[in-house]
Amino acid sequence: MTPLALEPPATEPVSLVEARLFLRLDQADEDDLLATLITAARLMIEAASGRCLINQPWRIVLDRWPSGGEIRLPLSPVGTITAARVYDLLGAPQPVAGTALALDPLADPPLIRLAGEVPEAGRDRGAIEIDIVAGYGAAADQVPAPLRQAVLRLAARWFEQRGDVASRDAQGLPAEIVALIAPYRRMRL
Structure with a gap:
């Protein structure tokens, strides 16, 4: 069995506005970077949890x-x-x-x-x-809050600690992120 993604989701579980508020950013100068980090964080959370967040x-x-x-x-x-x-x-x-x-x-x-x-x-x-x-639904508010929070925190971490932190996180997510996704992880027996 091979799963093939046909299209990315139409929206992300965390908006640029939410991410800017969380990071206390007043300017939109780095919106492109932040949007990329949100998408990358969603993909990482989906992989770690075994769940698709947005339809x-x-x-x-x-x-x-x-x-x-x-x-x-x-x-x-x-x-x-x-x-x-x-x-x-x-x-x-x-x-x-x-x-x-x-x-x-x-x-x-x-x-x-x-x-x-x-x-x-x-x-x-x-x-x-x-x-x-x-996916959980077509809108961000249909995604469970802990999974949305995991995406937000991971994107913010990568934004604040630019450099090699993303490659370290690919080896093992930070404990606070793992705790947020733990109830949703698909377990293999």
């Missing part, structure tokens, strides 16, 4: 349908399945009926269950594509 479209690519009829998604939370297709022997995409796939968004990790007839995969690799929307 974003993803494509899940499978070689074949699972024998057990359940697809455990590598992303969470997942709100909707927007489309699904299977490539036949000639390489033409065949749509999958919306009723053939059932999303269980409350499972963790989220599950897609085969709930009806699905077309047979016609090629060995990348035969099945399922488009989903992953």
Whole structure:
């Protein structure tokens, strides 16, 4: 299974205004840098927590349908399945009926269950594509406050301590950031 990001989220979980207030910046001179740091911090928090914060479209690519009829998604939370297709022997995409796939968004990790007839995969690799929307919602206020705070604090840390701090944080996030995301981390057993 391969997850592919189709587009970045339309907005960030922390606005430039919020970040400027947090950093006590009166000027907008460094807004471009700050926006870049907010995006980088969101990506780092998403990776560390295993959660997509703001709604974003993803494509899940499978070689074949699972024998057990359940697809455990590598992303969470997942709100909707927007489309699904299977490539036949000639390489033409065949749509999958919306009723053939059932999303269980409350499972963790989220599950897609085969709930009806699905077309047979016609090629060995990348035969099945399922488009989903992953994230807590389209607006920043739908993201849990501790995760938003983690993005804000990490972006502010990188802004205030320019230099190699970002590369050190990539090795291991600071304890205060880890504490904020801990309740949301997807655990592997």
